[in-house]
C-alpha cells in the first residue's frame with residue numbers, strides 16, 4: 529500500500545470510532561534514519577494528520593524512549609482522550625530486488641537499510657560464524673563503515689539490538705534471504721517492547737487508562753520523491769515465552785489491534801479497514 533493510502537485508511541477507520549486530531553495523541557516508534565523522515569513517508573503523513581507526534585523510537589525502530597517515555601506519552605494525552613501508536617521497522621530494496629540495499633539521494637554508492645538491523649546481524653555473525661548465520665545479498669555494502677565489536681559499549685542502542693536479536697535468529701539459516709528474516713524479527717522485538725510498556729502501565733486497573741489503537745507496519749523507502757509504500761502487518765500478541773516465529777506474508781489490509789488486560793490472558797482483536 530502507499531503510505532498515503534494507509535494514512536487515509538487509518539483516518540477513516542478511527543474516525544468511525546471517535547478518534548479525532550483534537551482528542552488523540554499520536555505516537556510513533558520508527559528508526560532514526562532520515563529516509564523515514566521524508567515528507568511522503570507514513571510517519572510524517574500521520575504527524576501532519578494528527579497534529580503532532582510523540583517520538584518513542586530510536587535505531588531500528590525500537591522504542592528506546594522506554595517505559596519512562598511511554599509513561600510521559602500517556603500523561604501528555606488529552607483528558608478522556610485516545611492513543612494511536614504506529615510502529616514500523618524499515619528495510620531497503622534496491623532496483624535489483626536485493627533486500628537491505630538502498631540507493632540514497634545524492635550518493636552514487638548503494639547503502640544499507642536498516643543499517644542498525646544489518647549492523648547487528650553482522651556483529652552476531654562475526655561472533656557466531658558465517659556457517660551458522662548465512663550471508664545476505666548485501667554483505668559487501670559499506671563494509672568500511674561497520675562498527676567494531678570493541679565499540680559497542682559506546683553504542684548502547686546497537687548493543688541492545690544485538691542482545692535482543694541474537695536469541696531470535698534460530699531458523700535464519702532456513703530463510704531464503706536472511707535480511708527478510710532479520711526484518712521480521714526486528715518487528716517482533718519492537719512489538720514485544722511496546723507490549724511490555726502497555727502491560728506495565730495497566731496491571732491493576734485492568735486496562736490502559738485510555739483507548740489505544742495500534743498500527744504495525746514495515747516501512748519501505750520511496751525513490752526520488754515518489755509516493756512511499758508501507759506494508760501494514762496484522763498484529764499478533766507476543767507469545768508467552770520468547771520463541772522463533774514463522775515469517776508471515778505481509779497483509780494487504782490495515783489492521784488495528786487493541787489489547788484488553790486483566791482477568792487472565794490478554795485478548796487481541798483486529799479488523800480490516802473498509
Ligand SMILES: [Zn+2]
Pocket residue numbers: 559560561587588589618641642643644645
Ligand atoms: Zn534503520
